Amino acid sequence: MKWFxxxxxxxxxxxxxxxxxxMIGLALSYVxxxxxxxxxxxxxxxxxxxxxxxxQEQYLMLNDNFEFSFEHFKYLFNETLYLTWVKNTIxxxxxxxxxxxxxxxxxxxxxxxxxxxxxxxxxMAIMLIQTIPTFAGITAYFxxxxxxxxxxxxxxxxxxxxxxxxxxxxxxxxxxxxxxxDSISTELDDAARIDGCSSMQVYRLIIMPIAKPMLAIIAxxxxxxxxxxxxxxxxxxxNPKSFTLAAGLFTLISxxxxxxxxxxxxxxxxxxxxxxxxxxxxxxxxxxxxAQGSVKG
Amino acid sequence: MKVTLKDIGKKYEGxxxxxxxxxDLEIEDKDFCVILGxxxxxxxxxxxxxxxxxxxxxxxxxxxxxxxxxVPSKDRDIAMVFQSYALYPHMTVYDNMxxxxxxxxxxxxxxxxxxxxxxxxxxxKEYLYSKPSDISGGQRQRVALGRAMVRNPAVFLMDEPxxxxxxxxxxxxxxxxxxxxxxxxxxxIYVTHDQTEAMTMASKIVLMNDGKIQQxxxxxxxxxxxxxxxxxxxxxxxxxxxxxGKMIKGKFVSNDELIIITPSLHDTERLLAFEGKSVxxxxxxxxxxxxxxxxxxxxxxxxxxxxxxxxxxxHVRLKNDSELIISTPGHYKYVExxxxxxxxxxxxxxFFDTETxxxxxx
Numbered sequence: 001m002k003w004f005x006x007x008x009x010x011x012x013x014x015x016x017x018x019x020x021x022x023m024i025g026l027a028l029s030y031v032x033x034x035x036x037x038x039x040x041x042x043x044x045x046x047x048x049x050x051x052x053x054x055x056q057e058q059y060l061m062l063n064d065n066f067e068f069s070f071e072h073f074k075y076l077f078n079e080t081l082y083l084t085w086v087k088n089t090i091x092x093x094x095x096x097x098x099x100x101x102x103x104x105x106x107x108x109x110x111x112x113x114x115x116x117x118x119x120x121x122x123x124m125a126i127m128l129i130q131t132i133p134t135f136a137g138i139t140a141y142f143x144x145x146x147x148x149x150x151x152x153x154x155x156x157x158x159x160x161x162x163x164x165x166x167x168x169x170x171x172x173x174x175x176x177x178x179x180x181x182d183s184i185s186t187e188l189d190d191a192a193r194i195d196g197c198s199s200m201q202v203y204r205l206i207i208m209p210i211a212k213p214m215l216a217i218i219a220x221x222x223x224x225x226x227x228x229x230x231x232x233x234x235x236x237x238x239n240p241k242s243f244t245l246a247a248g249l250f251t252l253i254s255x256x257x258x259x260x261x262x263x264x265x266x267x268x269x270x271x272x273x274x275x276x277x278x279x280x281x282x283x284x285x286x287x288x289x290x291a292q293g294s295v296k297g
Numbered sequence: 298m299k300v301t302l303k304d305i306g307k308k309y310e311g312x313x314x315x316x317x318x319x320x321d322l323e324i325e326d327k328d329f330c331v332i333l334g335x336x337x338x339x340x341x342x343x344x345x346x347x348x349x350x351x352x353x354x355x356x357x358x359x360x361x362x363x364x365x366x367x368v369p370s371k372d373r374d375i376a377m378v379f380q381s382y383a384l385y386p387h388m389t390v391y392d393n394m395x396x397x398x399x400x401x402x403x404x405x406x407x408x409x410x411x412x413x414x415x416x417x418x419x420x421x422k423e424y425l426y427s428k429p430s431d432i433s434g435g436q437r438q439r440v441a442l443g444r445a446m447v448r449n450p451a452v453f454l455m456d457e458p459x460x461x462x463x464x465x466x467x468x469x470x471x472x473x474x475x476x477x478x479x480x481x482x483x484x485x486i487y488v489t490h491d492q493t494e495a496m497t498m499a500s501k502i503v504l505m506n507d508g509k510i511q512q513x514x515x516x517x518x519x520x521x522x523x524x525x526x527x528x529x530x531x532x533x534x535x536x537x538x539x540x541x542g543k544m545i546k547g548k549f550v551s552n553d554e555l556i557i558i559t560p561s562l563h564d565t566e567r568l569l570a571f572e573g574k575s576v577x578x579x580x581x582x583x584x585x586x587x588x589x590x591x592x593x594x595x596x597x598x599x600x601x602x603x604x605x606x607x608x609x610x611x612h613v614r615l616k617n618d619s620e621l622i623i624s625t626p627g628h629y630k631y632v633e634x635x636x637x638x639x640x641x642x643x644x645x646x647x648f649f650d651t652e653t654x655x656x657x658x659x
Binding site: 115185187188190191192193194195196197201206209210212 | 310345348349350369370371375376377379380381383385386387396397400401444448
């Protein structure tokens with residue numbers, strides 16, 4: 001009680017004290033937020049529980065029967081091509097991330113630092129192309145793949161998928177990275193040039209380390225993309241051995257012959273692991289604001 | 298190293314006009330040359346051209362008689378201090394200072410010695426391993442200087458390096474920069490819009506306006522022999538009073554006929570050619586004689602008095618409301634709204650041709 005009183009005496013917040021109406025408003029916001037949290041967490045919770053529940057059969061049942069078991073995970077690893085799917089997805093995702101990051105580095109830097117003919121027009125074009133959904137080009141992708149495939153037989157459908165993902169990513173992310181590099185003072189470039197850097201070195205040694213937070217976000221996004229996307233792999237990939245996680249797991253709930261909903265839940269749970277790992281690795285970069293202090297603040 | 302600019306001009310891509318035109322300048326070895334001018338006069342462009350950050354449209358840039366127009370910045374043997382300091386934020390102070398040497402594949406031992414030497418001189422040893430974001434503005438300024446120093450360049454370029462510091466620190470750094478220049482003896486080119494910096498630090502001032510050099514010379518000349526009205530008004534605080542008028546019968550008569558000045562003997566000769574023509578007279582605020590028992594005097598009402606301690610700045614109005622600024626010693630007594638007569642120190646009056654703005658008297 002002593003503490004409570006002491007707190008009451010000194011009003012330390014910089015905001016005006018809440019009126020009654022404000023209190024009600026605050027309570028309402030909390031109600032909304034908490035409902036929201038429940039709406040998000042409850043299905044996730046159910047998924048986790050079902051994944052470990054040995055009592056679940058082919059169909060998911062929401063009841064109190066629970067028995068801890070790894071049965072569904074076993075099913076996933078032994079009866080399905082889960083590990084292949086993981087391998088495929090990680091291959092596609094990391095290739096996409098690396099490709100996107102490399103090319104966006106060049107384009108973002110070039111658009112930010114160089115003045116050339118058609119700079120504005122091409123930026124506008126990139127913006128406009130963004131508005132067309134990727135899926136609209138599906139027939140074009142098929143044609144392109146068959147043409148390239150006839151010339152170079154090793155060009156698989158997965159590679160096509162990588163190109164589609166990174167192609168889409170490069171356009172949008174160029175814009176974002178350009179904006180970020182624009183905010184870095186060009187005096188840093190000048191200083192680096194005088195210190196003896198070539199254009200490539202200016203980017204690699206000066207700009208890239210400063211733009212790391214943005215690059216980390218771009219990497220994360222392009223990595224997550226293939227995990228989330230279902231439509232393109234489903235249409236483009238025909239062989240179950242080449243499926244990505246999303247396409248592969250979907251067979252567990254869509255096809256009567258392979259139906260196993262708890263295994264789907266287990267698979268979904270495991271899918272999150274690589275993303276979480278990447279997130280933890282990049283966390284430091286994501287939150288740091290390195291650009292501070294370069295120029296007088 | 299001697300830096301020579303021969304008829305240099307600069308036109309930016311997409312602009313109609315030349316930003317700089319016909320710039321001729323010689324900066325001797327070990328000079329401390331200050332390029333002074335109002336914002337937008339092209340002084341930074343000129344510096345960046347010397348640095349090789351901007352291309353040179355026409356003319357020649359010579360370093361010791363070697364043409365440098367096409368030489369990339371890194372091979373010009375220069376170092377530059379930027380207005381924003383431009384320290385690399387992801388590197389420690391030490392790495393910032395060592396960067397240019399390590400880019401040149403210098404040996405680790407040598408780099409370390411040079412960085413330590415510079416750090417010692419600039420007294421930044423304590424925070425060699427902090428990031429630029431963790432040190433104060435004045436300290437960053439020193440680091441930026443240090444980064445330029447370790448290279449041991451032939452020419453030092455500085456682009457308004459003191460403009461981000463507070464007044465006290467600026468005063469201190471000014472002296473320190475001069476001291477540094479004396480001990481290093483490197484040819485320095487310093488860009489600023491602050492006339493105090495120019496007057497106090499320079500061994501040579503170049504005053505620019507509208508993409509042209511208005512006057513180049515030693516600080517003393519700028520104050521006592523301004524080449525034209527622009528220079529006269531730019532240098533000196535408070536600003537020089539300029540009165541427009543005509544030469545009538547060997548005397549200067551202002552347009553409103555309130556001020557009449559009889560020029561000194563050696564000025565009369567040169568003013569002969571301007572009989573009947575428009576002439577402007579420039580008088581430094583501290584060159585008025587108060588009391589005015591002799592010579593030409595004029596009456597004025599004291600409008601506002603600014604008390605600065607060692608001096609008083611009087612803003613006085615003539616009968617037709619035109620204003621003059623007069624500076625007097627601080628212990629003189631004046632009252633606002635008081636009517637007073639003032640005279641001139643005839644020896645120190647500057648005559649300019651109103652049409653061209655050029656100086657008439659020697």
